[in-house]
Amino acid sequence: MMDLNWYAVLVAVIALLLWIIDRKTKQLIELPGPRPLPFVGNILHLTNIKEVLPKFLMFMRTYGDNYKLKFGNKTFIQICDAELVKKVVNSNNFNEKSEFYSFLHSWLGTGLLTSSGQKWQNHRKIITPTFHFQILENFIPTFATKSDILVEKLSAFCGKGDFDISQHILLCTLDIICETAMGTSMNIQNDSSSPYVKAVHNMREIFMRRTLSPVKQFQIFYQFSKDYKLEKESLDILHSTTMNVIRKRKELLDNTVDTVPDRKTAFLDTLLNNGLDLEDIKNEVDTFMFEGHDTTGSGLYFILYCLSIYPNIQEMVYEEQQCIYGKTSNKTTLQNLLSMNYLEKVIKESMRLYPPVPTFARKIINDYHYNSNVLAKGGTAAIFSFGIHRNSRYFPNPEEFDPERFTVENSMTRPQYAYIPFSAGPRNCIGQKFAMLEMKVVISKLVRNYKFLPCPGFKPVLIPDIVLKSDNGIRLKIVKRE
Template sequence: MGMFQLICFFCGGFSLKETSMGQKSGNNEIKEKYLGIIEGFSAIVMERFLKPWLRIKWIFNLSRLGQLSRSYAAVADAFYYQVIKERRELFQQEKEKNANQSAFEKLPNGGLDQDDPIDAPRRPAFLDTLLKTAEENPELTDQVIKDEVSLFMLAGHDTTAFTFAAFLYLIAKHPEHQQLVVDELHQVFGDSNRPCTSNDFAQLKYLDCCIKETLRMYTNTPLMLRSIPEDLQAGDFTLPKGVTVLLNVHAAHHNPDIYPDPESFKPERFLPENSIGRHPYAFVPFSAGPRNCIGQKFAMYELRVVLANLLRWFRFSVSDPSAPLETPTLLIVLKFKNGARLIVSRRSNIS
């Protein structure tokens, strides 16, 4: 993982951790270890995918990868259970202090700052919602809560981190598009340093186009597996019930019949007037249907907030804009094999 993507990985992880579990980042060793094992888990899953014999549980458990997987799981579980314990204690303390008011409502904004400008007042963190539900439903054990939170966390770490890195890499290689985004940001924010609000995002249409074009060119999960619940007719072929289908989303997003010149960065593809008639499943970076990504709205929200702020304050460039695009490698989620090397400079209009 390149240094810039590593920074994106940790920033995205801390942001997701704060929102899903209501916990701010700290120097706790177990938190740092937890963030560090996410990529390790991805490598293990990919290894099992490529080596069929490792899919046999007892063989995997006896292998070096099985031992490594268990050690990673132990660190992750320790982190989750520690956070659950801390949040439950806070929940109970607030409940005792405010016997006549819901402890859920009195939690300090799900762990976020009161002066956080994004859509205040805040909704409680995902973990707080689970803890409140657990009070009324004893079947919602700590293990069930841990499983729900871990799914949210594991699915959102390196996916968002890679998209951050890919967006800034593409925008650095295409300064003309970067300038269009900056001009749009200036129209909305002027020279002020005021923070973003959700009302601003409706006006940042070209930023959205650039994010979507990044997700098209560098779909962070380019392959998806789906089980067929019933016989499915696909052209001249019948896919029988129960088979697993590998969906090549990358190929769909690079289909020249839908996206002419698919290897070129053209955010204007996603302007409303250029999207008329395009099949709704021609662009599925978060999958679609009942098994789509549960965090897609959060991911898009996070991308808009972070990227808008970065481009307001910093200029991104590359040493050789004419160099071929970096080809990422697949490790469940795409990675830049040698990193995405960017030149970052502070914008002169920011004090």
């Protein structure tokens, strides 16, 4: 009974504090939005994660391009306005990540995704040269080899009805990131039940459940939840995998007489050779292992879904590949990849409709005035790329799949920050050139070998699981090309 009374008092005190904070900040927030309830805010609008993105779009169309939400005592300014995006991503007033990213610290520590200030600047400066085009060119053979394995694995499904291709894609992208950036061959595509992929899935879901829970946002309550136990189990897998990757690479470098590192593994070599301590190296490796396979994987399987339901566009992609490779040459080169102009437009249009990161958030360091509104200090500026990309102000008939939006002429008519699949500003995705080359190689290999067909009645159920996911997978059919 004493424990129950203590718990009730604690809850009452927290509720009072939330009410005081809510009253204090309400006077500063002038943007419209759905009416929040006391203490829980708008969380009850978003209890079903499958409804989050549709409701966010509905709010955009109801309240305007910028609107406010409350998650517990946390104020979110949801931004779907390209002009405000430009100001946010380029302003020192928003150069810190939202406090919600702290839910990822147990996994990613303070790597590039979650760090800020001088540490972020130093690490970004160290890592940036490893993504130079001359270095990326050396990764292309590995992209091609791993894509060939994927082609072989998918042959088992050829002509045998629909199947979920998403997990096969994720295993391929994890295989690629391990061997290219980390210098470790893990033969992941031959392990269809990869514990690493499952652990990443668990951590993404836990992050979203914490974000949308007024109780689990507080560590004092979260540590008694089932998610906390699941997080610990998942972290054991993730961190042991990371340390194994670092150990193998360090042993190889220590035993190599040649002092010039293999340029194909420049990322991890750079970390090991720049005086970073082991914890910082682990954080960056965890970050790139996650972002390097999960975001690219999301981009890839939504591209394949789009190709399956737009056969005319798929055939145009195939025809371009035939023009580039003909009937004899099969070697993947940088020159070939750079000449895939139509495929690049298809990739960009797919990432418009299905951006791998549907939203990214920054902390509002000081009150910020925009037009007649105030973005209050301590709140979160949430840049809703999924909504910006479906904003009819920038993309007429936004639900229509049209690669011609990305001709040079059409792209010049849009605001620069209306299309941000890789974020924008100084904190944009450092690996976007890597990702684009990888996606081109994988799609090129797959389209030249298979024709992708739709699964009747299937439509992906989109969820913002840190990375954009389909809750019901990506189901399609494949047949062998002649």
